[in-house]
Amino acid sequence: MSLYNVSNEPLNRSFCFSINASILPVNHTIASAYFSGVFCVLGLSSNLIALVVLVKSFKQSHSHTRSSFLLFLAGLVVTDFMGLLVTGVIVVSFHITHFKWMELDPHCHLCNFMGMSMVFYGLCPLLLGATMAVERFVGIICPFARSTKMSKNRVCTTVVSVWVTAGCISLLPLLGLGSYHLQVPGSWCFLNISSFPRDMAFCLVFSLVGILSLATSFILNTISLVKLLKLCCGQDSTQRRRDYEVEMMVQLILIMVIASICWYPLLVFIAQTVSSESKKDVKGLLIYIRFATWNQILDPWVYILFRRSVLKRVYPRMDWSRGSIVSLYPTMANTMRRLSRASIARPENLNEQISEEPKREDSLLAKHRDSSLS
Template sequence: MNASVSANYTPSCYVINSPPFNYTHPIASAYYPSIFTFLGLMSNLIAFIVLIKSFQRAQSQSRSFFLIFLSGLVVTDFMGILVSGCIVGAFHVTHFNWRTLDPNCHFCNFMGMTMVFYGLCPLMLGATMAVERFIGINLPFERTFSITKRRTISMVLMVWFIAGCIALLPLAGLGSYHMQKPGSWCFFNIGSEGNDLVFSLIFSLVGLICISVSFVLNTVSLVTLIKVCCGQDRSQRRRDYEVEMMVQLILILVIASICWCPLLIFIAQTVLSGVQVQIKYLLLWVRFATGNQILDPWVYILFRRAVLKRIYPRFDWSRGSIMTMYPSLRDTMRRVTRSSLTGTLRSNRAEEMGKLHVTTQLP
């Protein structure tokens, strides 16, 4: 009797989808994970070496703090690709049976946690970097006294801790991890009922909120930085390194938005509409999200002053102002400023002459 019950028992992670699968969609080919894993690991490894060298040469505290965040992002992307890529690659090479290898769903739950943790970390770190840059550009004095190297590292660790807590929620009963087609990976159940609905919305909303916060704060910081560079004190404050950090941060935001928004919106739309998950779209948008971990490192590799100086050698980096990149804009700003000052002086003189004329005519 007990043997019969155990034979008919299906572990929780195989209730919805149970291997083996007869699924041969082209997007499920072994070439995708192999190419993505190789490119991702090499890109992040090169970026990490570049960041170490940049950190050794960094002369400002704000630049050092920003490089710590970037290093945390590179380590996160590297480990995410390494763990998930090894599991998926091993499946395509050996074609192992998940139910035989993992009868208690421990391995499946681990991979599901990995997908959630390493998926949310880049988005949350991007929002954290946007907050740090917002404080550094808009509130420089508060930043000097509030943010230190130790606190910067603590902020990275806090992001990892929060993402880890979210990834553990399905093990606590809020949501559930399940085997996904074509049988090479596990992810949380994108369902429209009960705890699966709640966890799906948590994952989607956390990602979308991080992207929205990054967009708003980066926009404000960029506008403030342009005003500072266009102001009268542009010759007194070096802003090249801040421009470099803002360019990198904006590119990180653009890449994250393009890669992650389709998946996050697809999850929210699926659970709110109550329709069944279409596996071909889920696999497609997961591939898009994986591209974020591949493209991010090239932002740090290519968009640096040392590289841009080689591409555009005629640019005078020693002048320390973004306005030197746009001499026509600089001349326009000067002409507008001079014309406005001249107009103001003329109007003031006209008012004074009018008052003097009226005074002389009084009895």
């Protein structure tokens, strides 16, 4: 019997594990408890360190734009921290106490709660990443528009709106669209991946929202990066200081890359599984979900490590006075300036300059001869 079952029974009849509980290969080992505990502690401590770093940076920041970005990052850190805390407590408790789901949770309340938490804390980082990409895109493309300057209250409202959106999606199974089931090896609950119409619809909603968030982040961050490179390597690069913009863009791109690597395999796996009639890969789901969980551990290290203050200590010999791409790559900047000027210049002017060079050389030679004769 497959782990993925048709959810045509109501949740209050304990369908979340009544059929699967007898076939789950539960194997309580010290290694499982140790791995889960270390994994959870590492993630929680990383996010706590990142939160302290963000608070200090926020207090020292004098830029309105950077303060707004730091608030977004703080919302992402809090989300990752709570996600690891809520789901980690249940998983670690399962490996330590060896509790039986049917005895502890006969009405699937705990299983539904954990499934909702997995969906909620999974979608929130992806939606927040897309939201930050939109904010940076508007800030770089239209830097002088007053409407693009987000106040602290507006940033907090935006973060809460993202949480509400992810929360509404996670509540869909309680409204009859999809269901949450106990998953192998019996320590966690997640959405039921099956070909049943309601389960399929919920799985597609979860996958498409995540994939669209990653696609939005990729497109907008790419455009913002190209625009920022042009500004940094332009003629006004020495006048306009873009230290904080470069730092924010680097952090945002790294967040996007980590989220894409960690989440894209799981999202594609879910979409492909419910859309095809092939045999479900239970081990593949377990591998992909563990891979996705690394996103909550790697994210905070982006804020901890990729800051100018840290990079100054790692590379003290590098010129960080200007702190921009131009200072890091002066040769590239000068080359781009020369190419841009050459492309703007008209061919007629270039031909005139070329034709005038021999005349200048002849006049200089004539003057030199006259001076030598005299």
